[in-house]
Amino acid sequence: MATEIKAPVFPESVADGTIATWHKQPGEAVSRDEVICDIETDKVVLEVVAPADGTIAAIVKNEGDTVLSAEVIAQFEEGAVSGAAPAAAPQAEQKAEPAAAVQAAAGAAVADQAPAVRKALTESGIPAADVAGTGRGGRITKEDVASHQAKPAAPAAAPLSVAVGERVEKRVPMTRLRKRVAERLLAATQETAMLTTFNEVNMKPIMEMRAQYKDAFEKRHGARLGFMSFFVKAATEALKRYPAVNASIDGNDIVYHGYYDIGVAVSSERGLVVPVLRDTDRMNYAEVENGIRDFAYKARDGKLGIEDMTGGTFTITNGGTFGSLLSTPILNTPQTAILGMHKIQERPMAVKGQVEILPMMYLALSYDHRLIDGKEAVGFLVTIKELL
Structure with missing residues (x-):
């Protein structure tokens, strides 16, 4: 039936x-x-x-x-x-279509993988059967595909002839998610009075604290003590002091949120996604770190749900993980502000009349000037700096 x-x-x-x-x-x-x-x-x-x-x-x-x-x-x-087809096919039929059988087996092997792995296998053109899986149960990971690609190719019997001066182009349709991200980012630049203010923070105290407690923290909580939890907690406290930064604009109304849901921008194979940590004022450092880690795993495996990314009153993005020293993040509308973290870079700094080499990070706060005045934006960013 x-x-x-x-x-x-x-x-x-x-x-x-x-x-x-x-x-x-x-x-x-x-x-x-x-x-x-x-x-x-x-x-x-x-x-x-x-x-x-x-x-x-x-x-x-x-x-x-x-x-x-x-x-x-x-x-x-x-x-x-x-x-x-019957389970035991005649020997002659098995010999007649070996290529089709191999192709079907390869397709099944690819379909059995996580979405991100399937995408990597499809784009690289590598059969799943050729890749040695190191994941749980022998499953293939993205790193396995990358390692296989990095291996030197076996010498071919006859090298392919490529026309001199040939320039190859590949045209693929934009994914729906990538298209939607593009529309939202473009709308944010066209429909808001976006402005960015900058500051810098000495990361030495946090780096020393992290070095001192990271082993005990991981042993007790089962989570690594990263930098992001410090920024999430500092941003939460700053949002309490500057409610307009935690607000949003809905038509002609200003919506002030009495809760703190902070989105953390995560790069995935399909594009930029922003899963949301709920009620960060009630979360401790371990809960923040575990939440971010789980989001990263879900994004990698294509398992993020709509409920993970719905809502959010403020966003943090960390371009420093890719080596960015300074940037101007784009608003995640309808939110009115976004904090940009960057690479920690040692720089000579003047401290009490002396020059010291300190690990410094530039911070950027992009905000909607329709709702947030410059005084509030600068005060908010300075507050985060002081809390850190």
Whole structure:
């Protein structure tokens, strides 16, 4: 008996999605809870799984099609596989189509991996069977794919001839998530009176504190003591003192939030995402560090949910992880401010009439001048500096 497979129920903030990838085709057998399809929305990629053991009877929505919340995307036949090839095929047929068998096996191997790994394998053109997996249960990680790519290629029998002066171009469609990120960033620059103020902070006290307590902290809490938790806690306290920085603009109204939900910008394979730490005023350092770590793992594996990124009253972005010394972060609307962290760089500084070499970090606060005055913005950033 055929049943319907439907798209997930999207939250109110998501109007529709796009079929990104079908991992199974009509006639293919699937197991219960096996991923059969990826749906890309403006915020996250959602996985659709098989409701039971059975067969994909028909695909209603093809790759690239737009789907609405709870819309039918495929027909599913529960139970024994119908119309599938017998398990023991004649020897002659096995020899006749070795390439097809290898291709099917490779496709199954790729589909069994995490979304980020599937993407890396597809873009590199490397068969999953050629990569030695070092992850749990022998699964392939992105690092395994990168290591395989870095290996010197075996010498070919006859080198390919490339025309002199040939310039290769590759055109690929922009993903839905990347397109949405582009629209939001462009809107932020066009629809807000965005301005950036800068300051710098001596990171030596925090670095010394971290060096002194990091081992005991990790042993007690099971989390590494990083720099981000210091900035999240400092920003939370500064937001209490400057409520306008924690507010948002809704039409002609100003919405002052009585809670502190801080988004942490994370770079993923599909684009920039901003998962949100909820009620940071109630979180301790270990909870902040564990939350950020979990978000990083979810972003890497394509497992971030819409609920992870909904809302947020303030955002922190750390370009320093990529080596950025100074930047002007763009607002994450409808929020009215965003804090930019940067690389820690040793610089000669004048301290009480003496020159000292200190580990310094530039801080940047971009803010919406329609709501936040320069005095408040500078005071907010100075407060963070002093708290650190």
